[in-house]
Amino acid sequence: MEGVLFCWANQSLPPVRRITVPPGGSSGQHRSAASMSGAAARALPKAVTFVTGNAKKLEEVRAILGSSIPFQSLKLDLPELQGEPEDISKEKARMAASQVNGPVLVEDTCLCFNALKGLPGLNNLLLAYEDKSAFAMCIFSLALGPGEEPMTFVGKTAGKIVPARGPADFGWDPVFQPDGFDQTYAEMPKSVKNQISHRGKALALVKEHFAAANYKVQNDGSA
Numbered sequence: 076m077e078g079v080l081f082c083w084a085n086q087s088l089p090p091v092r093r094i095t096v097p098p099g100g101s102s103g104q105h106r107s108a109a110s111m112s113g114a115a116a117r118a119l120p121k122a123v124t125f126v127t128g129n130a131k132k133l134e135e136v137r138a139i140l141g142s143s144i145p146f147q148s149l150k151l152d153l154p155e156l157q158g159e160p161e162d163i164s165k166e167k168a169r170m171a172a173s174q175v176n177g178p179v180l181v182e183d184t185c186l187c188f189n190a191l192k193g194l195p196g197l198n199n200l201l202l203a204y205e206d207k208s209a210f211a212m213c214i215f216s217l218a219l220g221p222g223e224e225p226m227t228f229v230g231k232t233a234g235k236i237v238p239a240r241g242p243a244d245f246g247w248d249p250v251f252q253p254d255g256f257d258q259t260y261a262e263m264p265k266s267v268k269n270q271i272s273h274r275g276k277a278l279a280l281v282k283e284h285f286a287a288a289n290y291k292v293q294n295d296g297s298a
């Protein structure tokens with residue numbers, strides 16, 4: 076069974092993005108075959124660049140990764156693509172790797188909810204449908220350089236859409252209440268969100284990958 080979903084993917088565009096996901100796509104987390112294949116240790120010409128135009132994402136990624144993965148950040152306005160979330164994320168990584176000319180990490184995030192028809196805005200959806208279940212999904216893609224096939228790392232957190240509560244400084248955080256909590260993402264302390272969030276789960280897989288791959292960064296002539 077293939078689910079038809081509507082995703083609130085970017086506020087500067089119409090608020091929903093129609094995607095399809097494979098069976099079982101609305102729960103848990105997985106990583107792609109590429110990331111599970113166990114990369115051999117290899118040298119990277121420079122530290123990974125996390126490419127995003129979103130300061131709030133960067134703040135969370137910094138807090139979650141701490142010093143576990145050395146990275147630099149770069150604000151690039153990459154085109155907003157349409158299609159399957161994993162394909163969007165990979166394509167972002169390909170574009171970023173060729174612009175940076177080195178290893179990059181990017182992410183694509185969406186808030187996804189089942190819908191019956193049309194392309195309703197979120198408020199209309201809240202009023203019109205009984206089923207307010209949703210999931211937040213984050214897909215990180217790591218490309219080790221230009222022309223390299225990106226690896227993907229997926230984190231999902233299930234919850235429901237609720238009337239907005241909490242600070243409104245990050246996208247849809249005020250309207251997403253994760254299952255098992257009585258606070259929205261916006262209301263909960265950042266440390267709690269980062270532990271249970273779509274982004275936190277995806278980055279746990281990224282960390283695992285880096286620990287296993289043992290990349291050697293060769294910058295500034297050291298090493």
Ligand SMILES: O=c1[nH]c(=O)c2ncn([C@@H]3O[C@H](COP(=O)(O)OP(=O)(O)OP(=O)(O)O)[C@@H](O)[C@H]3O)c2[nH]1
Nearest residue numbers: 084085086126127128129182183184245246247248
């Ligand atoms: O409430 C939120 N909690 C989150 O945890 C979260 N993560 C992303 N977003 C929003 O969802 C859209 C994704 O679009 P997106 O993945 O293309 O990101 P972006 O275009 O802002 O940055 P980037 O593509 O340069 O990295 C953008 O409107 C982001 O603000 C979030 N909203």
Ligand SMILES: [Mg+2]
Nearest residue numbers: 085153154155
């Ligand atoms: Mg974007």
